[in-house]
């Protein structure tokens with residue numbers, strides 16, 4: 232490590248931190264994990280071991296870590312319900328922050344964090360690691376080169392998302408806890424919204440969606456979402472489930488198409504990429520940007536290199552907290568649309584109950600006459616009654 236390496240303090244030593252973030256940062260030339268914090272002893276020990284730090288650099292909370300250590304920036308890799316206090320404390324201490332997704336469970340909280348970062352002149356970036364996957368970059372490149380003409384529609388399938396638990400020592404099922412996660416598979420895979428914006432090269436203008444709970448009938452979080460995202464020109468469909476359905480994407484252009492699939496039609500990026508096929512008036516080409524390769528580590532390396540350089544060079548990171556806030560609003564709009572049976576424009580109104588309260592704000596809104604829940608307790612909403620499809 233060089234003497235001038237930027238010093239990163241890591242908050243939350245869960246699976247993603249230990250398996251992805253710490254190794255990626257410590258592969259960088261110019262940054263180093265110098266301290267770790269987590270209230271669970273076994274987790275802080277796991278973080279310390281991977282970061283190869285002495286016991287003196289391991290803490291039970293962010294504030295204890297920041298009191299004791301000289302830091303330049305912070306990674307907030309904790310569940311979203313506890314993110315805000317940590318992030319705002321870091322800004323007050325003059326530190327820049329890169330946040331795991333989702334930025335928060337409520338858009339109102341996301342806005343407050345961003346406001347605090349702005350007023351204190353801090354950098355605030357997102358772990359939007361899907362932006363770095365080679366298959367998505369290749370799609371964007373082919374579209375930019377005019378290979379499919381004008382973009383009309385992109386169908387993205389994530390119907391085989393693994394319902395991966397958190398680490399055993401904390402709360403392995405926190406992703407199924409509405410208060411802690413703010414939703415189910417959609418909050419877990421909130422990547423789909425910034426990815427849609429990246430692929431379309433524009434911002435989501437509105438959402439129309441189905442949200443259901445097909446395999447977890449007694450839980451308050453969803454495991455199944457079909458969303459149509461409206462762009463100024465064109466659409467993205469997002470099909471998402473904690474299930475065993477297909478993955479991949481299909482692009483429709485005015486003069487061509489692109490199809491990309493993973494091994495055995497599984498869902499990316501949890502499986503090996505197979506190939507991407509471009510078909511247009513000049514014929515058919517097959518690309519294999521990362522066939523047979525595990526590239527998740529590479530994308531975390533690219534992500535951390537970008538944020539480190541943003542801090543060092545005083546520029547914006549590739550993914551800003553504003554992008555994270557827009558992504559969060561799109562998720563809440565999807566929940567609203569699915570539960571209330573209407574198209575929801577974006578951005579949300581700042582007096583919208585889901586803007587203020589997150590998905591539980593839906594309980595304040597009268598449901599649509601057609602009850603998509605069929606009596607299920609999704610999001611803790613009251614069943615409308617005996618409705619049939």
Ligand SMILES: NC(=O)c1ccc[n+]([C@@H]2O[C@H](COP(=O)([O-])OP(=O)(O)OC[C@H]3O[C@@H](n4cnc5c(N)ncnc54)[C@H](O)[C@@H]3O)[C@@H](O)[C@H]2O)c1
Pocket residue numbers: 242243244245246247248268269270271274292293308309310311313331332333358360396397398401402403405419
């Ligand atoms: N970008 C990605 O591809 C990706 C992948 C996995 C997880 N994530 C996100 O990363 C975050 C962590 O997920 P995970 O899979 O590591 O979960 P996890 O359950 O394995 O770990 C969460 C950790 O946070 C710790 N924690 C809770 N409250 C804390 C606090 N106040 N201060 C410090 N630590 C605290 C817990 O003790 C636990 O060790 C989530 O926001 C998740 O959505 C992102």
